[in-house]
Amino acid sequence: MRNLPFEYAARNLGRSPLRLMISVVGSVLVVVLATSAFAFVRAMDRSLTGSASEDNVILLGAGSEESIERSEISASVASQAQASVFGIRSEAGKAFVSPEVHAALGVALGPDAEPAGQAVFRGMTPAAFAVHPQVRLTKGRAPNTGADEVIVGALAPTRLGVDDERLSVGESIWVDGRALTIVGRFAAPNTVMDAEVWVPLTSIQTLTRREGVSCVVLTLDEGEFADVDLFVKSRVDLELAAIPEADYYDQLNAFYRPVKMMVWITAVLIGIGGLLGGLNTMYAAFASRVREVGTLQSLGFPRRAVVLSFVQESLLASAAGAVIGALICLLLLDGVSVRFSMGAFGLLLDGPTVGFGIAAGVALGLIGAVPPTLRCLRLPVAEALKAT
Amino acid sequence: MPLIECRQLSKTYRKGAGTIKPLDGLDLDIDAGRFLALMGPSGSGKTTLLNLIAGIDRPSEGALTIGGQNIAKLSRSRLAAWRADHVGYVFQLYNLVPVLTAYENVELPLLLHKLTRRERHERVATALSLVGLADRHDHYPRQLSGGQEQRVAIARAIVTDPQIIVADEPTGDLDKPSAHAVMELLCRLNSELNKTLIMVTHDAATAEYADQTLHLDKGRLVEHSVQAAFSGETATTRPEEGAAR
Numbered sequence: 001m002r003n004l005p006f007e008y009a010a011r012n013l014g015r016s017p018l019r020l021m022i023s024v025v026g027s028v029l030v031v032v033l034a035t036s037a038f039a040f041v042r043a044m045d046r047s048l049t050g051s052a053s054e055d056n057v058i059l060l061g062a063g064s065e066e067s068i069e070r071s072e073i074s075a076s077v078a079s080q081a082q083a084s085v086f087g088i089r090s091e092a093g094k095a096f097v098s099p100e101v102h103a104a105l106g107v108a109l110g111p112d113a114e115p116a117g118q119a120v121f122r123g124m125t126p127a128a129f130a131v132h133p134q135v136r137l138t139k140g141r142a143p144n145t146g147a148d149e150v151i152v153g154a155l156a157p158t159r160l161g162v163d164d165e166r167l168s169v170g171e172s173i174w175v176d177g178r179a180l181t182i183v184g185r186f187a188a189p190n191t192v193m194d195a196e197v198w199v200p201l202t203s204i205q206t207l208t209r210r211e212g213v214s215c216v217v218l219t220l221d222e223g224e225f226a227d228v229d230l231f232v233k234s235r236v237d238l239e240l241a242a243i244p245e246a247d248y249y250d251q252l253n254a255f256y257r258p259v260k261m262m263v264w265i266t267a268v269l270i271g272i273g274g275l276l277g278g279l280n281t282m283y284a285a286f287a288s289r290v291r292e293v294g295t296l297q298s299l300g301f302p303r304r305a306v307v308l309s310f311v312q313e314s315l316l317a318s319a320a321g322a323v324i325g326a327l328i329c330l331l332l333l334d335g336v337s338v339r340f341s342m343g344a345f346g347l348l349l350d351g352p353t354v355g356f357g358i359a360a361g362v363a364l365g366l367i368g369a370v371p372p373t374l375r376c377l378r379l380p381v382a383e384a385l386k387a388t
Numbered sequence: 389m390p391l392i393e394c395r396q397l398s399k400t401y402r403k404g405a406g407t408i409k410p411l412d413g414l415d416l417d418i419d420a421g422r423f424l425a426l427m428g429p430s431g432s433g434k435t436t437l438l439n440l441i442a443g444i445d446r447p448s449e450g451a452l453t454i455g456g457q458n459i460a461k462l463s464r465s466r467l468a469a470w471r472a473d474h475v476g477y478v479f480q481l482y483n484l485v486p487v488l489t490a491y492e493n494v495e496l497p498l499l500l501h502k503l504t505r506r507e508r509h510e511r512v513a514t515a516l517s518l519v520g521l522a523d524r525h526d527h528y529p530r531q532l533s534g535g536q537e538q539r540v541a542i543a544r545a546i547v548t549d550p551q552i553i554v555a556d557e558p559t560g561d562l563d564k565p566s567a568h569a570v571m572e573l574l575c576r577l578n579s580e581l582n583k584t585l586i587m588v589t590h591d592a593a594t595a596e597y598a599d600q601t602l603h604l605d606k607g608r609l610v611e612h613s614v615q616a617a618f619s620g621e622t623a624t625t626r627p628e629e630g631a632a633r
Contacts, residue, residue: 002500011487295483298444299544300472300500302465382436382445385479 003305004296009312015285020317022281023368027321027361028328030274035329035357037267039347040338041260043190047345048253049246050190053219055089056131056245057228060215065241066251068102069120071214075099075205077238078216085231087223091130096219098127101204103214107160107197108174117160120196120343121150121175123204123213131217134191140169140184143200151184155195155344158337173197175207195343217245256340271360278368282314286376293376294384303377310373311366318365322358329357389456390417391551391584392441397450398607399436410436412607413450420551423578423585425598433607434588435556441586442554443471455551472500476545478574480557482537484529490516490540491525497548515543519573535566542573546583553577555587559594571597 013020059081064071078099082088089096101123106115122128126142129135143149150173157164172179180199188194205211218228225244232242286293293306334349379387399411410433418424426434439445440452443459446467452460454474462470476497484493494515498508516522519539529537538558545553555574559567575597577583587598595601596615603611 004496005488005492005499007492008485008488015487291481291483292485294444295479295485296496297468298442298471298477299497300468301496302468380445382439385439385444385483 002302004301004309006312009309010316012285012289012313013316019281019285023278023314023317023365024321024324026274026278026281026368027318027364028325030271030364031322031325031357031361032328033267033270033274034360035326035349035353036333036347037263038356039329039333039349039353040263042353043338043345043347044256044260044340045253046190046348047192047194047343048249048256050134051192052244052246052249053131053133054246055220057218057220057225058215058243058245058248059218059228059232059240060243062239062241065243065248066255068100068214068248069104071102072210072212073215073240074238075211075213077213077240080235080238081216081218081228081231084235085218085223086227087221089130089219089221094127094130096127096130096221098125098131098217099201099213099215100124100128100217101201101208101210101214103204103208105175105207108177109162109166111174111177111179113174116162119156119159120192121204121207122193122196122198123201124198125201128198128217131219132188132193135186135188135193138185138187140182143183143198143203145200146202147200148178148180148203149183150180150197150199151186152182153194153196153198153343154185154187154189155337155346156197158344159195159339161339178207190345192343192345194345195339259340271364275364275368278314278318278364279371282310282368282372283375286310286372290376290379290384290387294379294381294387297381298385306377307370307373310376311369314369315362315365318361318368319358322361325361326354326358329354391420391422391455392416392418393451393453394437394440395451395453397437397440397447397452399433399440399445400448410607411440411447414607414609416602416609418584418586420584421578421582422600423575423598424587425595425601426586426588426604427590427592427595427601428604428610431606432604434604436607437604438554438556438586438588441552442475442477443467444477469500472497472548474551476548476550476553478538478541478545478553478555478558480560482529482534482541482561484537484540484544486529489526489528490521490532490543493529493540494543494547497544501548511547512543515547516540518546519543533566534562535569538562538566538570539573542570542577546577546581550583552584552586555585557588557590559589559591567594 059077060068060071061073078097082095082097103121104118105121107117107119108115143151152167157167167182169182169184171182228242232240296306330349333347336347337344338347394414394416397411397414400407400409426437428434440447447460451458459470491512494512495508498511516525519542521536521539524532559570562570571594574585578585589595599615601613602609
């Protein structure tokens with residue numbers, strides 16, 4: 001054995017409670033930031049990628065491939081596509097063809113109230129449940145065609161900034177002064193749909209004074225994307241574009257990349273602040289032990305043993321901070337919903353996310369210990385023994 | 389054959405643009421079992437010589453052979469291993485590790501040797517008994533007096549049973565009774581355990597505990613005194629008149 005006893009590293013932590021506290025708090029800060037950033041980015045990714053179904057293809061207006069909300073196509077596209085495209089999935093004689101209107105509308109909580117916020121409304125027919133299997137009703141029923149009824153996603157209250165109970169089944173919301181009764185609640189975990197309000201297609205067409213639809217979503221069975229593409233290219237008069245649903249959400253994901261980058265940059269910058277604070281603390285802690293290090297070396301302990309012991313000491317402090325940080329995150333962040341322009345998503349602190357945060361904290365301890373230790377060992381032993 | 393042989397031993401340090409030479413072409417032989425005191429004014433090179441013999445510094449020039457091995461040529465890591473095997477160091481300010489108990493401090497050098505926990509325990513207990521602090525084994529340095537701390541440091545220096553014990557002003561921070569107790573202990577190590585002791589001191593009274601005193605000045609040996617076993621009689625020679633043996 002050529003290493004210093006572990007007790008040496010552990011007990012050194014108690015030499016300066018203030019320094020220990022600074023180290024632990026620095027680690028907590030870094031872990032909370034890293035975990036939050038990782039949870040945010042992962043949840044956003046998951047929300048966008050989870051919204052797509054592999055077999056779905058979206059038909060939308062040519063030139064509007066980047067935003068369904070901006071798209072306007074003829075309402076007849078649904079029936080024409082159903083009749084012309086080979087290999088569309090069907091069940092019990094019902095084809096998986098869903099004409100939809102997507103619109104961001106202001107929602108008021110009373111007949112004369114100002115809008116509480118904007119929500120993404122999806123005008124739909126019963127086929128929407130077939131092409132979007134992620135969606136399941138959790139309470140109530142689906143809205144009746146033509147009725148002023150809506151069903152509300154699990155994260156819609158977060159999107160609107162209202163209490164969940166305010167959007168319970170039986171309550172009403174108002175859009176442009178028109179009352180819409182909530183007849184059901186649905187969940188579509190880890191998708192953008194989770195924050196949407198679904199309304200019968202004809203009702204939203206009336207509300208938005210439009211005759212067409214935003215898009216038609218098809219689910220292919222035996223058919224391939226080329227079959228849909230052939231339809232689009234053969235019906236130039238319809239001015240359509242076809243895009244696999246997965247590609248559409250990948251594009252959206254790419255659109256939000258700068259936001260994610262900013263989240264990471266902010267986390268890294270604050271993390272660097274934490275690291276510098278930790279380095280400063282460690283420099284001070286180790287600098288006061290130069291003579292002790294000289295003594296240990298004079299006894300015959302190699303430099304490696306001193307480095308290892310100091311790293312152990314730093315890791316102990318940062319690991320304690322990491323555990324505290326992880327607990328704080330689990331208590332405060334798990335399940336928290338975050339609003340963004342596409343709707344809302346829920347932060348999920350699963351194993352990889354918490355593991356990443358703890359790893360960041362431990363890495364802080366490792367990186368924060370090595371430079372001060374090397375500086376402490378820079379002096380020759382004979383000079384270190386003279387240090388005060 | 390002497391235990392320690394210094395041949396044209398020099399040490400040069402850089403200081404700013406210039407250099408200083410605390411040790412300048414020193415020739416010295418020290419037999420095993422000697423108790424040697426090194427004296428001289430500040431900057432005379434006595435601590436430098438002590439550090440070279442202890443293997444915590446390396447000479448710039450010359451040869452330093454200890455037990456037949458030229459330690460000047462050892463790499464840093466091999467020199468560290470050599471120190472652990474051959475040298476015990478007693479410091480002026482004791483240099484105990486404050487977060488470890490007396491027992492753990494004494495045990496530290498043993499961690500560098502292949503010993504079982506039981507063997508380590510036996511050796512630590514023996515060393516602490518030898519310095520009269522067996523009952524203080526679980527005390528931390530802050531709970532001990534200066535003299536007791538130095539005795540723990542001596543126990544730490546002898547626990548590996550090294551050939552050579554070096555002491556740098558071992559009584560420099562102690563009151564008279566404690567200093568006397570420490571010197572008595574060092575004398576016992578020399579006379580009863582036949583340890584070779586090399587001690588740096590400023591104090592002539594402390595040097596009298598040694599059986600030889602070397603006076604250094606400007607990195608050179610200037611005087612060599614041999615005490616007649618605490619009788620107070622001292623024979624002094626110049627280095628050119630004979631080897632320092």
